[in-house]
Every structure is written in structure tokens, then in C-alpha cells.
Amino acid sequence: MAGRKVKIEVRNLSKHFDDLIVLHQMDFDIYEGEFLCVVGPTGCGKTTFCNVVTGLLPITEGSITMGGEKIDFKKHNVSFVFQEPSCIPWRTIWDDVKIGLEIRKVPKKEINERVSAILDLTGLTEFKDFYPSQISAGMKQRVVIARSFVTEPDLLLMDEPFGQLDSSTRFYIENQLIKVWQKTKRTIIFVTHNLEEAVYLSERILVCTQKPTGIKEEVIVDLPHPRDITDREFVKIRNRVTDLVKWW
Amino acid sequence: MANDKNAGSGKLGTFGYNALALSIFILLWTIVSWISESLFLPTPWTVLKSFLDLCTYGDVEGISLGMHIFKSTLRIFAGFVAACILGIPLGILMGLYPRVYDSTKSVIEPIRFIPPVAWIPLVIVLLVGFSRYAFIIWLGAFFPIFIGTLLSVRSVNPTHIDVPRSFGAKRLYIIRKIVIPSTLPDIFTGMRVGMGIGWDCIMAAEMIGGENEGLGVMILKYAELIRIEDIMVGMIVIGAIGFFINEIFIFVERRVFKWKEAIVIS
Amino acid sequence: MTNNYAEKMKTMGLNFFTLAMVLVLWTLIAYWQKSPFFATPYDIVLGFVQMVTVGDVEGYRLWSHMLHSLVRVSAGFAAACLVGIPGGLLLGLYPKIYDRTRILVEPIRFISPIAWIPMAIVLLVGFSRYIFVIWVASFFPIFVSTLWSVRQVNAVYVNVARVAGASRLFIIRKIIFPSILPSVIGGMRISLGISWMCIVAAEMIGGQMVGIGRLILKSAMVTRMDLVVVGMISIGFVGYATNELIIFIEKRIFRWRAAVSIE
Structure with missing residues (x-):
């Protein structure tokens, strides 16, 4: 990993809710264009982690900086895929995907081009006039992914985005996510409790401890995409992560 | 947010x-x-004084505030109880046999859209005394209770009915142990709404109905005398009783439907 | 499909049958009673024709009564929307203001709008009396439903926009407003129902000679029961029509919501 450009620096990050310490002195870097997975037990504060990194919640101690500056939605281009379904019900797929561009006041012509391109890439073009209530859960999550990539974010946070999908849909969407990532080379932080998913997707995995959450270890996954979950190397890395996690 | x-x-x-x-x-x-x-x-103190005068000496005709309150609540109570007695069983019945309701809609629906207050003149001509008021309140409170019950019975979760059925339960058992408990919260909501409308109707009925007792006619009498402070007392009392009744309903709902609240929290 | 169609026809037939039965029974009882207080369906039809062509005892025709009631309700209702929706939105966005002044607002909610009629008679004159009473009647359902729905906007939708760098105004216009709209319109429908009831009461008590409520009362005074029933049916019809209008608008605006029930 040495030699890669550091994108985000997290220093001594802590977050308390009154007396409850949720995040405890986390310290790590995120590289430019990296696919980073954060794994941890359920209820360890992964969602809090996301909310703090994006600035939706204030930090108690420490700092998170992007290019030397505190993360600010108005300045930085951040996208967030929320854990709960977040398709906006009164917007069609097309309108939902373009919301970020609309907020940034991108010219109409460019919006049309970029939205069409991303819908093509995610295979949603023929559903562009549908409302979220008319499509399946897997498709809704694809809409959210398209919506997050269309703004070409500097940082993309994904908080257990596939937790509610069945496994075949999940594989399909994971492959699509990798495809989009390889094409756009965005920086992604992907939070999950599914170890196989983490090994399948990421370049590097941060394993978290039980609450108060800190970083236990980092695991490098240096395998080419597309990955094979029955591959010897793959299984080896997965077992290693599983061992780390057994202490939960 | x-x-x-x-x-x-x-x-x-x-x-x-x-x-x-x-x-x-x-x-x-x-x-x-x-x-x-x-x-x-008027100043707040004039209003307070009027309140005390109304309690002790009574209004221009010597009828005390307590008497007005008593008359109004008695009328509401009678009409409301009648509406419950008729509305709830009829709602359950028509909910269980949707055919009956679907085939009589042409008679029920038009009546539902006539505001109960519009019945008052007809009632004045056809009925006398206490029954006038009771009828209007009954009419006002009936539809929310009836429709609330009916729709609720129709929307009972079929799985909840299938559970005892798979154990071989009889129809009566299902009605008693599944249908009624699961519709009860909606029946209660219907009752609360019905009570609110009944309270509106009693005001109008008393103002138009011609008798001298009741909170509605009391404030109208003072309107003719341009005595704002007494009107205010009447309105405040009306608001207070309305609030009090509503609180009773909410209190009972919270006590009876604990299982429902658990869903809300989670 | 055909089965469904047959079922529908059968229900319709049964409805016609019930209606016919009620009308026949009504006529029979009225004939048998021979009472001036009991108008037959035929009398009512005649009364209706008279109301349309000649008018009531004072020469006001039915459409003029309906128009007056409709204008009064629309004016008061529009005023209630103009104050209630922005007010509810504002207090919903700043819940502290509402929580800290509840004691002034809440008691008024429980005063029956009809109890305001005597006050309106003393303080106001003519048209403004009716508008005020309708305003009071329809304000609270609109205001309260707006306020509560703002508090219940799903935080995820707000966060989606926030993360994308949206301004406060964008969030209010594009996220909060669309998501509260269904309950606002729901509140408006409740308000309208209450308004129709209150206008009848206000017209009966309020003193002007025109309006459906007044038509009903003055016809009752001269025991023209046929005209009383014509008035009642007219008010029911207008109430039904305005309710259907709102439902129609709801269905048009909320296609995204209607789709939910299809699924």
C-alpha cells in the first residue's frame, strides 16, 4: 500500500453519547481510489462511524480531514448509501438518481448525460420512469448505488447496503458495484458484518473491536477481480479474518 | 424533524x-x-367574575352554570351510548358479512354525507324535548363508530384468523377472541371521533333547539345581550369539558391497549 | 375477470333493490300516516322542481343557496389553508416554539367550532361571520396534521439531501414538502367535512336569509318538510362532491403512493 496518495486522515477519533463511549481513538488513513471495508460485530457502532465520518454527527474528540480540511458537504463531494432503504418514494428512478446533481446545480444537459450513463451501467435504463414502490428491493439498492456514483464523489460511504437482500441478488449487485468502482475509481468505505462480502469486495479490511469500537487489525486483500469465493487464497484470507473476529 | x-x-x-x-x-x-x-x-378578571356569578347566581334566567353543564353532558351521554349500542354490533356484523354493506351502500352512504346538524330542523318538527338532542347526538356519533368498526373488521389480519382456524376453532371463538380484540383499538378511535362530533352537534342543537338549558343556548343567549365575558366563560367551559373527555379516552386507550403501544415503541 | 364483472353487476342490482325498497316503504308509510310532517319521495321531487324553478318562500332559488354556502365554505377553508399549512410547517421545523407555547394553542383546539358562532355574531357582521367560523373549524385539522407530519418525516430522506450538500431551502422544498403533502391533504379532507357541518349551523343561527342551512331551517318553520329534505340532500350532495374532488386530486398527485396499494 505504500506510495499511494492518502485521501482521508482519521486521527484519534472518538465519539461519545453522554457517558456511552461508542468510538474510541480510531487512527487510520484512507487512500485515493481505494476500496476499504470496515467489519465489526453487530451493534459495535458501525453506523455511528459512518455518520461521524460524513459529518452527519459531530465528533467528540480527534479529527477527520480530507486533503487537510474538515469534511463539509457543501465543499466536498461525499455520497452515502444508507443502511435503511433510502429511495425517495415520490421521485421516479430518474429523478431520484439525479438529486445530487440537482442540488449541485449541474447544467441540465450534463445531468441528462450523466444520469443516462449511470443508469446504463447499472442496468436500470428501462425502469427510469418507475417509482420505488413499483420495483424490487434489490433494484432499489441499485438505484441508490447509481445515485451515489452519479455525482462522482470524492468519498463514498456504504453502510451495510446489501444487508436486506437475498444472497443471489447480493452477488449480482456486488459484481455490479465492483464494475462501477473499477470504471470510476472512486474512494469507497464499505461497512459490513458479512466477512465473505468484505473479502470479496475490498482491497483492505479494517477489523473493529466490540464497543467501544477501535481498530483491531488491518488485512490486505491482494486478489484480482473478479474473485472466486472457492479460491485457495480467498479462503485463506477469509479464515484469517474469521479468526480475528472470533474474539468478538 | x-x-x-x-x-x-x-x-x-x-x-x-x-x-x-x-x-x-x-x-x-x-x-x-x-x-x-x-x-x-373584557379583562381576564371580568371573565373570572362572570364565571363565579354564573356558578352562584346563574344566568339571566337564574339557571346555574352547573345545570347547563349537567344538561349538555346528559344529552351527549344518552346519544353517545345509543350510538355505541347500535354502531358497534352493526359495524361488526356488516364487517363480517361484507355483502350486506355492499348491497345497502346506496342507502347508507347518502345519509352519511348529510351533516348531522342539517337534521336539526327536521328533528325539531318531528320530535320533542330530550329526544331531539339525543337523536342528533346519536346521528353525529353513529357514523364514525359504525364505519370505524366496519373497516376495522374488514382489515383484520387474515393470518391472525388462520392461526385459531388451523387449531380447529369455531366461528364464534374466532369472532370473540380474534376479531373483537383486534378491532377494539379502531372502535375506540371511532368512539373518540364520534364523541368529538357529538360535542359539535350538541352545541348546534342547543342553539337551534329551543330549550333554555344547555351550554350552547347559554352562550347564544349572552350573544344576544352582547355580554362577551359570559360567552367566554361558556366557551372555556366547553373547551375544558371537551379536553377532559378526550383525556379520558386517551387514558383508557393507553391502559387497555398496552400491546399496541409496544408495537409503536419498537 | 368475467366473474368479477358479474359480481359487480350483482352488487349494483342489490343496491338498486335496497334503494327501491326503502323508497317504496317510505312512500307507503307517508301515505298511511297522511301527516303534514311526513313528505313522500314524490313530494320531495316536486319540492326540488319548485326550488329550481321558483325558489323558496322568499324567492331564493336552490342554486343561489348552494352558491352562498359554497362561497362561504371555500373562503373560510382557503383562509385556514393559508394560515394552517405555513404555520404547521414553521412550528414543525421549530418544535421548540410549539412545545413551549402549547398551553395557548391546545385549549382552543377543544372548543367546538360551533361554540364560536355566538362570539362571531357579536363581533363580526355579514359574510365575515361565516368565514371566521369556517376558518376556526378547518384550521386545526390542517394545522395539526401539517405539524405532526413534519415531525415524522423520515430522517433518511433528509440525510440523503444533506450529504449531497443541499441547502435548508432545498430540503424544505424538495424533501419535507412532498413527504408531508399526503397528510396535509388528509387534514384538508377532514377539515372540509367539519366545515360543511359548521356552515349549516352558522347559517341557521347567523341571520342571513340565504344559504342551505337557512333554507332547511326556514322551511321547517313553515312545515314545508319537502323543502327541508331537498335542502338536506343538497348539502349532502355538495359535501360528497367536494370530498370526491379532493380524493380525485389526491389520486392524481400521489401516483407514487397509489402504486403502493397495487403491489
Whole structure:
């Protein structure tokens, strides 16, 4: 990993809710264009982690900086895929995907081009006039992914985005996510409790401890995409992560 | 949006602010009415005095406030009970046999859209005395209770019915143990709404109905005499009773439907 | 499909049958009673024709009564929307203001709008009396439903926009407003129902000679029961029509919501 450009620096990050310490002195870097997975037990504060990194919640101690500056939605281009379904019900797929561009006041012509391109890439073009209530859960999550990539974010946070999908849909969407990532080379932080998913997707995995959450270890996954979950190397890395996690 | 719950101090703060808001309001009211010296804007103290006078000496005809309140609530109570007795069983029955309701819609629906208040003149001609009021209240409260029950029976979760059926339960058992408990919250809501409408109707009925007793006719009498302070007393009493009845309903709902609340929390 | 169609026809037939039965029974009872207080369906039809062509005892025709009631309700209702929706939105966005002044607002909610009629008679004159009473009647359902729905906007939708760098105004216009709209319109429908009831009461008590409520009352005074029933049916019809209008608008605006029930 040495030699890669550091994108985000997290220093001594802590977050308390009154007396409850949720995040405890986390310290790590995120590289430019990296696919980073954060794994941890359920209820360890992964969602809090996301909310703090994006600035939706204030930090108690420490700092998170992007290019030397505190993360600010108005300045930085951040996208967030929320854990709960977040398709906006009164917007069609097309309108939902373009919301970020609309907020940034991108010219109409460019919006049309970029939205069409991303819908093509995610295979949603023929559903562009549908409302979220008319499509399946897997498709809704694809809409959210398209919506997050269309703004070409500097940082993309994904908080257990596939937790509610069945496994075949999940594989399909994971492959699509990798495809989009390889094409756009965005920086992604992907939070999950599914170890196989983490090994399948990421370049590097941060394993978290039980609450108060800190970083236990980092695991490098240096395998080419597309990955094979029955591959010897793959299984080896997965077992290693599983061992780390057994202490939960 | 974010309903931030403050700790104990916050709660006290909210209460304090409310007290402050109320005192500022009363102070402003007093000052404005003193300065204006208008017949149409009595001071809070005049209103308070009117209240005491109404309690002790009664109104222009010597009928005390207590008597007015008693008459109004008695009428409401009679009409409301009648509406419950008819509305709930009929609602359950028509909910269980949707055919009956679907085939008589052409008669029921038009009646539903005639405001109960519009019946008052007809009732004045056809009925006398107490029955006038009871009928109007009955009419006002009946439809919310009836429709609430009916729709609720129709929307009972089929799985909940299938559970005892798979154990071989009889129809009566299912109605008693599944249908009624699961419709009860909606019946209660219907009753609360019905009570609210009944309360509107009694006001109108008393103003138009021709008798001398009742809160509605009391405030109308004072309107003719242009005695704002007495009208205000009447309105405040009406609001207080309405509030009180509503609180009783909410209290009972909370007590009876604990299982429902658990769903809301999670 | 055909089965469904047959079922529908059968229900319709049964409805016609029930209606016919009621009308026949009504006529029979009225004939048998021979009472001036009991108008037959035929009398009512005649009364209706008279109301349309000649008018009531004072020469006001039915459409003029309906128009007056409709204008009064629309004016008061529009005023209630103009104050209630922005007010509810504002107090919903700043819940502290509402929580801290509740004690002034809440008690008024429980005063039956009809109890305001005597006050309106003393303080106001003519048209403004009716508008005020309708305003009071329809304000609270609109205001309260707006306020509560703002508090219940799903935080995820707000966060989606916030993370994308949206301004406060954008969030209010594009996220909060669309998501509260269904309950606002729901509140408006409840308000309208209450308004129709209150206008009848206000017209009966309020003193002007025109309006459906007044038509009903003055016809009752001269025991023209046929005209009383014509008035009642007219008010029911207008109430039904305005309710259907709102439902129609709801269905048009909320296609995204209607789709939910299809699924």
C-alpha cells in the first residue's frame, strides 16, 4: 500500500453519547481510489462511524480531514448509501438518481448525460420512469448505488447496503458495484458484518473491536477481480479474518 | 424533524416556558383590554367574575352554570351510548358479512354525507324535548363508530384468523377472541371521533333547539345581550369539558391497549 | 375477470333493490300516516322542481343557496389553508416554539367550532361571520396534521439531501414538502367535512336569509318538510362532491403512493 496518495486522515477519533463511549481513538488513513471495508460485530457502532465520518454527527474528540480540511458537504463531494432503504418514494428512478446533481446545480444537459450513463451501467435504463414502490428491493439498492456514483464523489460511504437482500441478488449487485468502482475509481468505505462480502469486495479490511469500537487489525486483500469465493487464497484470507473476529 | 429528547432539565424547561407564555398572554390581554376599555374585550378578571356569578347566581334566567353543564353532558351521554349500542354490533356484523354493506351502500352512504346538524330542523318538527338532542347526538356519533368498526373488521389480519382456524376453532371463538380484540383499538378511535362530533352537534342543537338549558343556548343567549365575558366563560367551559373527555379516552386507550403501544415503541 | 364483472353487476342490482325498497316503504308509510310532517319521495321531487324553478318562500332559488354556502365554505377553508399549512410547517421545523407555547394553542383546539358562532355574531357582521367560523373549524385539522407530519418525516430522506450538500431551502422544498403533502391533504379532507357541518349551523343561527342551512331551517318553520329534505340532500350532495374532488386530486398527485396499494 505504500506510495499511494492518502485521501482521508482519521486521527484519534472518538465519539461519545453522554457517558456511552461508542468510538474510541480510531487512527487510520484512507487512500485515493481505494476500496476499504470496515467489519465489526453487530451493534459495535458501525453506523455511528459512518455518520461521524460524513459529518452527519459531530465528533467528540480527534479529527477527520480530507486533503487537510474538515469534511463539509457543501465543499466536498461525499455520497452515502444508507443502511435503511433510502429511495425517495415520490421521485421516479430518474429523478431520484439525479438529486445530487440537482442540488449541485449541474447544467441540465450534463445531468441528462450523466444520469443516462449511470443508469446504463447499472442496468436500470428501462425502469427510469418507475417509482420505488413499483420495483424490487434489490433494484432499489441499485438505484441508490447509481445515485451515489452519479455525482462522482470524492468519498463514498456504504453502510451495510446489501444487508436486506437475498444472497443471489447480493452477488449480482456486488459484481455490479465492483464494475462501477473499477470504471470510476472512486474512494469507497464499505461497512459490513458479512466477512465473505468484505473479502470479496475490498482491497483492505479494517477489523473493529466490540464497543467501544477501535481498530483491531488491518488485512490486505491482494486478489484480482473478479474473485472466486472457492479460491485457495480467498479462503485463506477469509479464515484469517474469521479468526480475528472470533474474539468478538 | 429530529425530535431531540432533552434530559430532565429540558422537561422542566418546557413546562416553565409554557407557564411563561401563559402569563405573558394574560398580562397582554389585561393591558390591551384596560387601554381599549372596549365592551368587546373584557379583562381576564371580568371573565373570572362572570364565571363565579354564573356558578352562584346563574344566568339571566337564574339557571346555574352547573345545570347547563349537567344538561349538555346528559344529552351527549344518552346519544353517545345509543350510538355505541347500535354502531358497534352493526359495524361488526356488516364487517363480517361484507355483502350486506355492499348491497345497502346506496342507502347508507347518502345519509352519511348529510351533516348531522342539517337534521336539526327536521328533528325539531318531528320530535320533542330530550329526544331531539339525543337523536342528533346519536346521528353525529353513529357514523364514525359504525364505519370505524366496519373497516376495522374488514382489515383484520387474515393470518391472525388462520392461526385459531388451523387449531380447529369455531366461528364464534374466532369472532370473540380474534376479531373483537383486534378491532377494539379502531372502535375506540371511532368512539373518540364520534364523541368529538357529538360535542359539535350538541352545541348546534342547543342553539337551534329551543330549550333554555344547555351550554350552547347559554352562550347564544349572552350573544344576544352582547355580554362577551359570559360567552367566554361558556366557551372555556366547553373547551375544558371537551379536553377532559378526550383525556379520558386517551387514558383508557393507553391502559387497555398496552400491546399496541409496544408495537409503536419498537 | 368475467366473474368479477358479474359480481359487480350483482352488487349494483342489490343496491338498486335496497334503494327501491326503502323508497317504496317510505312512500307507503307517508301515505298511511297522511301527516303534514311526513313528505313522500314524490313530494320531495316536486319540492326540488319548485326550488329550481321558483325558489323558496322568499324567492331564493336552490342554486343561489348552494352558491352562498359554497362561497362561504371555500373562503373560510382557503383562509385556514393559508394560515394552517405555513404555520404547521414553521412550528414543525421549530418544535421548540410549539412545545413551549402549547398551553395557548391546545385549549382552543377543544372548543367546538360551533361554540364560536355566538362570539362571531357579536363581533363580526355579514359574510365575515361565516368565514371566521369556517376558518376556526378547518384550521386545526390542517394545522395539526401539517405539524405532526413534519415531525415524522423520515430522517433518511433528509440525510440523503444533506450529504449531497443541499441547502435548508432545498430540503424544505424538495424533501419535507412532498413527504408531508399526503397528510396535509388528509387534514384538508377532514377539515372540509367539519366545515360543511359548521356552515349549516352558522347559517341557521347567523341571520342571513340565504344559504342551505337557512333554507332547511326556514322551511321547517313553515312545515314545508319537502323543502327541508331537498335542502338536506343538497348539502349532502355538495359535501360528497367536494370530498370526491379532493380524493380525485389526491389520486392524481400521489401516483407514487397509489402504486403502493397495487403491489
